[in-house]
Amino acid sequence: MIAMLRATVIMLVMALGCTQAFAADGWGSFKTRFMTSDGRIQDTGNKNVSHTEGQGYAMLMAVQYNDRTSFDKLWNWTQNTLKNPNNGLFYWRYIPTQADPVADKNNASDGDVLIAWALQQAGEKWHVQAYLKASDAIQRAILAQNVIPFGGYTVMLPGAQGFNKNSYVILNPSYFVFPAWRDFARRSHLQVWNQLISDGMELLAQMRFGDTNLPLDWVALNADGTFAPAAAWPPRFSYDAIRIPLYLHWYDAQNPQLVPFQRFWGGFQRLQTPAWIDVLSGEKAPYNMAGGLLSVRDLTLNETGYLNDALSSNEDYYSSSLHLLTWLAFLQQQQ
Template sequence: MSGSVKRRSLLAFSALVLSATPRLSGHAELALEPTMDGPAEWADFKRIYMTDAGRVVDTGNKDQSHSEGQGWAMLLATAFDDEATFDRVYNWTRMTMRRPYDTLSAWSWKPNRQRPVEDMNNATDGDLCMAWALYRAAKRWKRPELLEDARAIARDLHRLCVREVDGRAVLLPAAYGFEHSGYVVVNPSYYVFPAFPAMAALMPEGRWMELHQHGIALLREARFGRWGLPADWVRVAMGERPKPAWGWPPRFSYDAVRVPLYLAWAGLGDEPAAQAALSFWHSSPVAMPAWTEFGTNGVSPYPADHGMRAIAQLVGQPRARAEELPQVRQAPHYYAAALTLLSRMAAFERPPMA
């Protein structure tokens, strides 16, 4: 196939996919043309947490990099109309973290190691955010080759990380290690609800919209402790109600904090899981707690970080504008800064209140 014919074919495919994005009641209608407010916040994030090559540095975790952070940076680059940074982040990720046998990425890259990638397992949320970012980038910058990459990731994710348990479509946290005899373990914070319509457009034959619907149902059912919160890790078994998974502390903490973020981003901030998080965060008259353990209903002896506070404000103030949320430079480390900037992005994109 000649180059011009191939490009025309890709453009036709691009137009077809981008026109077929499913519409969901209560879902954010992503306005990709406007550039997100607060470019100084993005500049601060890049200056503090990103190398010139496009590696996002987890300053709170021995300066590692994760597919999660790379995917988030790609999303943020599309929101700020920063094509050059998008390309740097994506190219670095492909060169250093891409698995050799599919289009997914290894979940962790460690500096100062002979083999920076020691574990080739993926992290589903990182790949999901990358595919979503590629979809958005293809639309914003009219680059159909990025849509092909997004479609390939969607297909590999679906093949390796989507399963059915007791009639429920579930999203595995990774390609291996979470399927057991009679049950699976899921991480509710890996359900990136605002991304599912794009995934369904990329792969209409897949179960992406079922994952959206069944994920919401799972969150309504899998609520624990005094405040009825989602757990960081959940066991989903045949014929049983979901319960906190064995092998992890039974907590609402640094993983599950992303559940209300993604719900609010998708226009679903009234869902019980998001409102329960808000009740928990407001439960202490002294300092907003970082986590709670379900068995004792005890709370962390230290307060929530900057990123959690940004999410609490996002959920608790549905009319809040992005610029009213906390600032990146006030965050103590990468994770808090990323959650802060993603909360601003969610505030910018979620549906307006009636």
Template sequence: MIRSLLLFFLLLSACSKQPSPAQKSWQAFKQEFISIEGRVIDNGNKGISHSEGQGYGLLFAVYFNDQKTFATLWDWSVTHLQTRNDYLFSWQYTPNQGVTDVNNASDGDILIAWALLQAAQRWHNSSYQQAANNILRDIRNKLIKNWQGHKIIMPAEQGFITQPGKLTINLSYWVFPALQEFARVDKSPLWQKLINSGLYLFNTAEFGQWQLPADWLQLDDKITLSSERPPVFGYEAIRIPLYLSWANLLPSEKRKQFLAYAQASQNQLGYLSPKANLLNNSFAEYPANAGFISTYQLIAQKPIGLANISQNKDYYSHSLELLAFIAQQQSIAQ
């Protein structure tokens, strides 16, 4: 009898130490996309690394309480990307060449600063707090423009102004939960103004049959589709409802518009398409990847399953899937 009870408790203990599907997902992400040096590898983009990928990796590491991986990712980011004359990050690193574009990507800077603030709080690390403060200062000073009374996040410090007063923007660079965190820790009123401007743009930039935002927008006298980019809702714009859901800022009426798009795609093609032309309402005729589908599960307020995530071998798809999962967990907890 005693031996049976002992065996039972040993088995119970072993079972309790089994990693969750989410932890397995993080382990798979590390194994597949993070080098031993701490470089997040975008295998769908010729193996380059970029500030966005480093930001995602840092966010995941904080969420899964992985201090060692966070430190490795941060050290690589500082050494190889934070090489400008400010605290922003060069956006692109190419293997065997180094930095191949010193211009920043504003979403990458925002993601990294947000991850640092979370790490500083979770692990009581003041150096991470100071590093975040430095990045926030340069975001405030270098990446913000005014447009018709609204504060606008430029995609980068250089470029994206086609004519005086005509701006090209990417609304998925408004990482709403990050901006909420910045507003809590930084005294500047800018962050709430950016949240307000992002909501205004989101509620105004409605195109096509399903009234969706485009991957890229143009701000001139009014908000239009970018004249220099494809007129599509796709893998960039899908992050807009993801971040809004994360921040508990996605209105039910707008949620219905995204779900109407998904239903129309399913009815016409038999699967969820990841892209729609907002001029002629046509779908890309191939199925969305797992990350895009997970984001739609988040929008639909359905549980996001991660059981098969280890089979997700695309960097961006896997990132979207983890982002959607964490967004769902944290938005529920708020």
């Protein structure tokens, strides 16, 4: 009996060790494949350009995996290379093959939010005031440059330039990073973050198109509060909008705004779920979800037995990012 007990304990210890090793594999693989030695995340599906989105994703991962060395590399490269000294935000894209890699001086508000969120998490976890101070400054800049009242709502524009057309604004609902906004509200006590959450939820409730009732990657909000597909993009629920249910679930796993996604994806067998759909015509992608897209689906449908952080060798930067972010959301909800 004692021998059996000892064997059971040993097996449990081994299993725990394997689980911990397994949990480290995803981040280690991500770093090896996408992170340069100086802390730049390369979008391998897009000519190895870098985005503030990718820097923010990786910074969040580094905090979750307790990798402060990598976090510092990521943050140092980001602030030294992408920081816009004129407004406190970040140039959204870095193209390594160009003479001026940051020729486009616009920002992407989701990238700014992700960076600020990662800094806040890092500062709170590792008790580093410099991270918290940097996060606070970025949060203030986001509010000053990207958040406006429009059409009866408080909205976060996708960037400081080019999205306010006076009679309408262009929104990307996948930039509504609800769990980050909640953490900003908790730290700053500024009501505007809670207003963004409540109005963001109401916006999503209204951004339902076609028979699927799904939102689009890009949406136009008119001054009278009505919505239309943004003219410059296909009317698809696709690679941008896939992040909407991820952030919704990360914010609240029981959120009723998840229902349209659950109904749509629940209508397909898991490995036969289309990667995107044109919500107006009903045209579906000629290929199915895999990798990180499938992970978001599994999280949204609470099929958590499929979730892990083991990246497939054929997953590119974006799929791998979604894969690990879904794992982060799942882990943080268990805490």
